[in-house]
Amino acid sequence: MATQCGVCNVYSNKLSYYTYWEESVCREHASDGTLRCYTCHRFKKAQDPEYLDLNDNGRKLCSYCSSIATLDPKECMPLIQNVREFYRSLNLVVDETIPFLLVDKDMMLKFIPACAGKDTIGTIWYKDSSLRACTTIKKCSTSEGIIKVEKNTERLTRRCNLLTMRRKSSVRALIILFGTPGVCIGETMAHEMMHAWFYLQGCRGKLERSVEEGICRLMGYMWMEWFCSGGVDSFYKTSVQVQYTKDLKDYIAHWMELSQDKSYGQGFRDAIKAVSKFGFNYTVDYIVKNKCLPCEI
């Protein structure tokens, strides 16, 4: 029986069905430039409200994701606190003077090596990086569906500022892509903070990528669970926003669990196995000492 494509409304019996959001669309829409939400990947249907244009390399958010987007750096403060609290609950100490900086896609691409994925949403600014300045999002708001962004360039100066202050660690700042829902921003923060933790333990460049990314991804995953089982209730004004945050968290978790990537997928599944067998602290301490996951996972 022919079903109707949600994007172009034609009837066909050859539609692709995307189970997660229960979407039936023509196969071509996956590659013909049909608009998809940057975060939840839902196709823009004919009857959907306009997607929010972040004016950032074509990134747009559907009305669900934009209703819970954390746009302004000030709105990130409770998330930063929440992620730090989560780390404390696991007895992981990360220098809390290391700032989080929100950036746009162009700036993000300057930080990451050409070989890394273009979809990178978080990274670390090391002290030995050749980058001497970073353009950050200073203010961001929306009005009637139009986004307004103010940027600011942070330069490394001799004068003491947050970026140049004396810090023992080799981490200058944690860099996060702006313009996504709070649950994604917090997940990225939790992930990047774990990279920072490994570096602060002297593991930089010493761990296999799949081991490090596996644990970092697990931290993001665990933080999302923690946030959605408590903090989120006070983070949003309406129960609809809270519920959608939980739905989006389930989607992101599902997408992480099924990833075929060697590091972010298999590495993550190996990290879950190790942590469920040996416990979290034992596993990360073992990695720091032996530069690999506990054996026989």
Ligand SMILES: [Zn+2]
């Ligand atoms: Zn179609």
Ligand SMILES: [Zn+2]
């Ligand atoms: Zn969306």
Ligand SMILES: [Zn+2]
């Ligand atoms: Zn990572």
